[in-house]
Amino acid sequence: MDGAGAVAEQAGVNIQTLRYYERRGLLAEPARSIGGHRLYPPGTVDLLNVIKAAQRLGFTLDEVADLLAAGRRRHPTADLRQSAIDKIAEIDAKIGDLTAIRRTLTEVVDARCDSLTDCTCADCPIPYPAIGAAEHPGR
Secondary structure (H helix, E strand, O other): OEEHHHHHHHHOOOHHHHHHHHHHOOOOOOEEOOOOOEEEOOOHHHHHHHHHHHHHOOOOHHHHHHHHHHHHOOOOOOHHHHHHHHHHHHHHHHHHHHHHHHHHHHHHHHHOOOOOOOOOOOOOOOOHHHHHHHHOOOO
16 A cells, blocks of 8 residues: 555645545545555556546546446446547537637638727628627617
């Protein structure tokens, strides 16, 4: 068993992260030494590396917790595959949104827009005056 400092260092996280993961249920509460120090079982560093890898793939800590819980069940389920499919769909939607934003920003640059509220370009791709008029009818 390793202490919190050693586990944190080996996993590349800080001690507060270990404690936070314990509170969230991602890590089981460790045994304690006679002096009250946390003693983590073998495999904790590997588990931390799995958690960090899942986060790099875009999973939230809630999603990681759900996936870990599914794997810990007496009869584990294939939740990882479906979660990955759902995450891909989420990423595709974000890519679509970012592509649309990039396209509009490129149009702003190409049109030489100079102001959000008083743009003097000929064909502003951002219709802020129209939006403002719709929000404040009668102006």
